[in-house]
Amino acid sequence: MIKFIGNYIKIDTKNTTLLLEIINKRVVKRYYGSKIRDDKDENVFRGFFDESIEFSSSTDDTTYDNTMMSSNGDGANIEFMVKLYTNNNIVSRFIYDSCELVDINEGYTNFPHSYDKKETIKFIYNDVVSGVKLYHYLSTYEDMDVMSSFLELDNTSNELVHINRLMSLQLDFDTSEGTIYTLDGAWTKERFLSKNHVSNTTFKISSVSGASSNVHNPFMMLEIKNQGFYGTNLVYSGNHLELVDMIPVGKMRLLTGLNDYYFDYKLEPNKTFKSPEAIFTFGVDSDSITFNMHRFIKRHIIREDFREMDRPILINNWEATYFDFTKEKLLSLATKAKSLGIELFVLDDGWFSGRKDDHSSLGDWFDNREKTGGLENLSKSLKDLGMKFGLWVEPEMISEDSELFRKHPEYMMRIPNVKPLEKRFQQMLDLTNKEVENYVIEVLSDLFKKVNVDYVKWDCNRYLIDIYSNSNTDLHEYHYRYIKALYNILYTLTTRFPHVLFESCSAGGNRFDLGMMYFFPQAWCSDNTDAFDRLYIQEGTLYAYPQNTMGAHVSITPNHQTEGSVYIDSRFNVAAFGAFGYELDLLKLKKEDLKAIKNQVSFYKKYRDIFQRGDYYRINSVFDSNNFGWISVNKNKTKALATIVIQKFKMNTLKLKFYLKGLNKDYKYKVSVRNQDNLKEAREFVMYGDALMSYGLDFGNLFYQETTRALNSYSFASRLLIIERVK
Ligand code: GLA
Numbered sequence: 001m002i003k004f005i006g007n008y009i010k011i012d013t014k015n016t017t018l019l020l021e022i023i024n025k026r027v028v029k030r031y032y033g034s035k036i037r038d039d040k041d042e043n044v045f046r047g048f049f050d051e052s053i054e055f056s057s058s059t060d061d062t063t064y065d066n067t068m069m070s071s072n073g074d075g076a077n078i079e080f081m082v083k084l085y086t087n088n089n090i091v092s093r094f095i096y097d098s099c100e101l102v103d104i105n106e107g108y109t110n111f112p113h114s115y116d117k118k119e120t121i122k123f124i125y126n127d128v129v130s131g132v133k134l135y136h137y138l139s140t141y142e143d144m145d146v147m148s149s150f151l152e153l154d155n156t157s158n159e160l161v162h163i164n165r166l167m168s169l170q171l172d173f174d175t176s177e178g179t180i181y182t183l184d185g186a187w188t189k190e191r192f193l194s195k196n197h198v199s200n201t202t203f204k205i206s207s208v209s210g211a212s213s214n215v216h217n218p219f220m221m222l223e224i225k226n227q228g229f230y231g232t233n234l235v236y237s238g239n240h241l242e243l244v245d246m247i248p249v250g251k252m253r254l255l256t257g258l259n260d261y262y263f264d265y266k267l268e269p270n271k272t273f274k275s276p277e278a279i280f281t282f283g284v285d286s287d288s289i290t291f292n293m294h295r296f297i298k299r300h301i302i303r304e305d306f307r308e309m310d311r312p313i314l315i316n317n318w319e320a321t322y323f324d325f326t327k328e329k330l331l332s333l334a335t336k337a338k339s340l341g342i343e344l345f346v347l348d349d350g351w352f353s354g355r356k357d358d359h360s361s362l363g364d365w366f367d368n369r370e371k372t373g374g375l376e377n378l379s380k381s382l383k384d385l386g387m388k389f390g391l392w393v394e395p396e397m398i399s400e401d402s403e404l405f406r407k408h409p410e411y412m413m414r415i416p417n418v419k420p421l422e423k424r425f426q427q428m429l430d431l432t433n434k435e436v437e438n439y440v441i442e443v444l445s446d447l448f449k450k451v452n453v454d455y456v457k458w459d460c461n462r463y464l465i466d467i468y469s470n471s472n473t474d475l476h477e478y479h480y481r482y483i484k485a486l487y488n489i490l491y492t493l494t495t496r497f498p499h500v501l502f503e504s505c506s507a508g509g510n511r512f513d514l515g516m517m518y519f520f521p522q523a524w525c526s527d528n529t530d531a532f533d534r535l536y537i538q539e540g541t542l543y544a545y546p547q548n549t550m551g552a553h554v555s556i557t558p559n560h561q562t563e564g565s566v567y568i569d570s571r572f573n574v575a576a577f578g579a580f581g582y583e584l585d586l587l588k589l590k591k592e593d594l595k596a597i598k599n600q601v602s603f604y605k606k607y608r609d610i611f612q613r614g615d616y617y618r619i620n621s622v623f624d625s626n627n628f629g630w631i632s633v634n635k636n637k638t639k640a641l642a643t644i645v646i647q648k649f650k651m652n653t654l655k656l657k658f659y660l661k662g663l664n665k666d667y668k669y670k671v672s673v674r675n676q677d678n679l680k681e682a683r684e685f686v687m688y689g690d691a692l693m694s695y696g697l698d699f700g701n702l703f704y705q706e707t708t709r710a711l712n713s714y715s716f717a718s719r720l721l722i723i724e725r726v727k
Helices: 286-301 327-340 375-385 403-407 434-451 475-496 514-519 531-544 568-575 591-613 689-694 699-703
Strands: 002-005 008-012 016-023 026-034 082-085 094-102 119-127 133-141 146-154 161-173 177-184 192-199 202-206 216-224 228-234 240-247 251-258 265-267 272-274 278-283 314-316 344-347 388-393 455-458 501-504 522-524 550-555 579-583 615-619 627-633 639-646 668-673 684-688 717-726
Touching: 008 133, 026 094, 026 161, 026 228, 026 278, 082 146, 133 286, 146 286, 161 228, 161 278, 177 202, 177 240, 177 531, 192 240, 192 531, 202 216, 216 240, 216 251, 216 286, 216 531, 228 251, 228 286, 228 514, 265 272, 265 475, 278 286, 286 514, 286 531, 286 615, 314 327, 327 344, 327 375, 327 591, 344 375, 344 455, 375 388, 375 434, 388 434, 434 475, 475 501, 475 514, 501 514, 531 550, 531 568, 531 615, 531 627, 550 568, 568 591, 568 639, 568 717, 579 591, 591 627, 591 639, 668 689, 684 689
Parallel strands: 314 344, 314 579, 344 388, 388 455, 455 501, 501 522, 522 550, 550 579
Antiparallel strands: 002 008, 008 016, 016 026, 082 161, 094 119, 119 133, 133 146, 146 161, 146 272, 146 278, 161 251, 161 265, 177 192, 177 216, 202 240, 216 228, 228 278, 240 251, 615 627, 627 639, 639 717, 668 684, 668 717
């Protein structure tokens, strides 16, 4: 609810308040945190904020006041939100003009944004230097305890304005120290949680590769002593920048938005430019940030048709066959998968043109009928079997050894007369060339129509390096324009094929972000399928993104990436907390493993809605504990599933307790251990919710009875608990 009380604007969600005050023609942030009560008397908000008491060196120095927007002409020696220049000026100074409530809700469009904003307030500023206008939009999603923010620059001057920086969100705080949590990594090591306590410095994460990247995800969480936790994320898939600037006067500014790296956007008179949307939330602990982000994404980012949709259990042939398959092999794999209850067969890389390894053919999206026996036939055989059909594509790429390159070398992104750097033996298409954009749309539309796909895995195995365009794209706008063109392609294809479930992938999890999620409701999380490493990758990912957006598969032991070994049901217990599937050669498995998989599939189906859409909480954390787990609870708290893990058995140290979360404290629950093959018997007991959450459960008892001594022969041991309300 947005309320105007005297000079104050009080923006409330169910449990939080953002309190702003219009003062000295600026929008000052007085408070953001747990909800504070209403009053018609604005004096109750003023407290000690008495303008006559000034501690700064001069009485009119308001430079370091907390504001919701800033520019390089504010006079403060701190990072700022907006930087513009024109032929004559390099400074801008924005003066608040007015504000109004507006409705900016839109349906599905070709640039990602959140749906169904409850209320939006638009602040209007004038730049006294250049004469341009700036609009700052703040929206609420009441029940979610989330708000969003973005800027729009309106060139109301009569000269060209260069935008060097236009961030999406600014949050100022009265402190110069805090703990910052980010999700950082690399290929096969995506989104590991980093925790940095910092003071009096500038903390920065960013990406410059053209993708949101596996190096630093755009999600960020900030913990401030005596206040709580603040989470932010950006609805964008390209270069991003997050800054937390702290200066010793007890001042901190958090900024998130488009990276200004080589960014110089030319805005003609009468044109506007919008920054991507940033979302932000407050919570008393890190669990609340995760909870709020998950609920928000599920309701306000994912397309409507996919919000409540059960994600099918899939089998992907990549780790089963890599490039080496025949139509017979694919069909036997699918038939075996079907007999185990698996629902979707995904044909990965290698089905098109002359593609026999990763050196050729990207761009030639034409069926290699010799290998596939004809994709239409394959798709039909699968449908006859009662399975859905999915296909892998990597449409943003071009191989130098391809028909497309021979015909259209100018489609490739490369600098004239310079040998471009190769990554994974491939190059990128120049999507900023409209002709290339259209080629991608049409070639894929033809393919999807002909083959009747239910699912598409959209890969992107390298990033932008030799940036250049034959279609005269301004190179200082290139990163942004690439993403815009990509979004238009995704929008067009998802509109033409509205029922296809798209999964984004980028060399594993190199583009796991809200921009992609707006178009494609799930994403492959990592090429590392070792369940031990996945404990980290998935818990990190789940900090910011809900279970049903995260592709997670059971693969073979020893694992192809790490050679690590994990017991078959532990592999399940980890992958089950995502958009679940298998990626291994079922035809080579032992009988016991096939039996285990059959049980897993039917168990997952029974509880799929809780695994995929339940409320998720961490039970301890893999990042700081030897014993930890995850729990997912249904809406009315009558059922929950928990995976609990212990990393190493050490004699006499098993008196470890763990505490469930998210249950109703007054309900009585039956807790049973899912019967894994390596347990002598499945145990169960009954307890009240409050006891389960505060009395604690004994790890030792739950890990007792292992028949295989799997605790130490594998990298970790796990149990899956089923928690159901009993009367
Ligand atoms: C990437 C993906 C994998 C697989 C291969 C195919 O690495 O992340 O899952 O699809 O490409 O080449």
